[in-house]
């Protein structure tokens with residue numbers, strides 16, 4: 510019996526290492542390095558890896574578009590200002606001593622056990638954020654409270670929680686694939702018209718690309734992401750908003766309908782059908798046919814304070830090209 514139990518434990522250990530090894534094996538290098546750190550800090554703090562991944566990815570995406578923050582150098586994207594790390598009243602703003610940092614209420618702690626709390630050490634940085642959250646708790650409600658007290662922005666909290674949900678769902682970090690929003694073989698056309706005066710809808714500039722196609726042509730998610738918005742708007746008609754893992758918001762408007770069972774909060778992946786092309790909008794709910802059927806596709810970036818529109822045309826053209834190339838290579 511005892512031998513059996515030992516064997517069982519051994520088997521359990523062996524299979525769980527195998528499973529973990531398997532996950533890592535699929536990740537290309539930067540993802541593998543990140544995942545290793547998330548799992549390590551999860552083991553010590555009990556904060557699920559997907560929350561750590563979501564916070565890290567949020568901060569990385571913010572730093573890509575903000576000029577007032579330094580570029581990411583290491584594996585971890587989380588940024589602490591030196592005075593936040595060492596403590597506001599600490600006379601030494603580059604302090605690495607965990608004891609004096611703690612004395613001055615700095616956020617920095619020693620994560621890798623080398624006796625120093627260093628802003629340049631990825632494990633120290635990740636562990637310090639986890640250590641901060643730990644003072645609230647490790648379940649979703651307490652993590653959310655901790656995040657709110659840190660960022661003071663509801664939108665940031667919901668973006669991070671959404672990302673955590675995506676990472677948890679797929680169980681991996683490599684979620685960078687894209688799809689064109691319509692089946693490649695469908696009959697569609699589009700030009701670069703971002704920033705133009707609108708043909709309809711008054712004096713606002715055109716914040717997107719119009720892809721013209723017939724009624725009912727499937728509209729597909731272009732990224733891994735989460736449905737943030739679904740419903741009617743006077744201008745956009747029936748529309749869907751999806752936030753991807755890189756904190757870009759994708760806006761699909763003038764749909765003739767939504768995919769069955771599509772819900773706010775749902776996880777989507779590239780190529781998943783979310784609705785169909787229509788001409789809805791410019792009137793009360795249900796108004797349709799005031800212009801030719803097309804998909805209005807918009808892309809918006811968030812920097813932690815505000816959100817702004819940028820030109821989706823180059824991305825659409827690239828995704829379409831990539832998909833055509835993939836289809837050709839599959840045929841051979």
Ligand SMILES: [Zn+2]
Pocket residue numbers: 715717718719804805806
């Ligand atoms: Zn448009």
